[in-house]
Amino acid sequence: MHLGQQEEGTRSQIAPLAEMFHVPRTHMMKVIHQLGKAGWITTFQGRGGGFCLGVAADQIRLGDVIRKFEPTTQPINCYQPICPLAGNCLLFPALNRATQAFLTECDTVTLADLIEPKKEHAAHLVEHRLV
Secondary structure, three states: OHHHHOOOOOOEOHHHHHHHOOOOHHHHHHHHHHHHHOOOEEEEOOOOOEEEEOOOHHHOEHHHHHHHHOOOOOOOOOEOOEOOOOOOOOHHHHHHHHHHHHHHHHOOOEHHHHHOOOHHHHHHHHHOOOO
């Protein structure tokens, strides 16, 4: 969201961003690396390097970002260790449907919506109690 609010072409640096969000610099480096691998940001090496948004904010969907950064979207793991109710329990399918509904809704939200909501989409967010 921070990069989306910057003027086009403005480069950000890891250390100030890590400090602003109160996270370790090494963690921020890993996040920036993954955002770059996904093509969402452009990185520049060397003196005066940094990073900036690599695609238009309306091309980055919240659902895609969640899927990229979450190792699994399964709400629970019934098989490690194996649950004695596995195969006879309806909790996993119910939670799985809820997770899929969540991700489907997140797919309707872009970075642009989060940094500068358009009136029509803002109404949608309010209607679905997302704000």
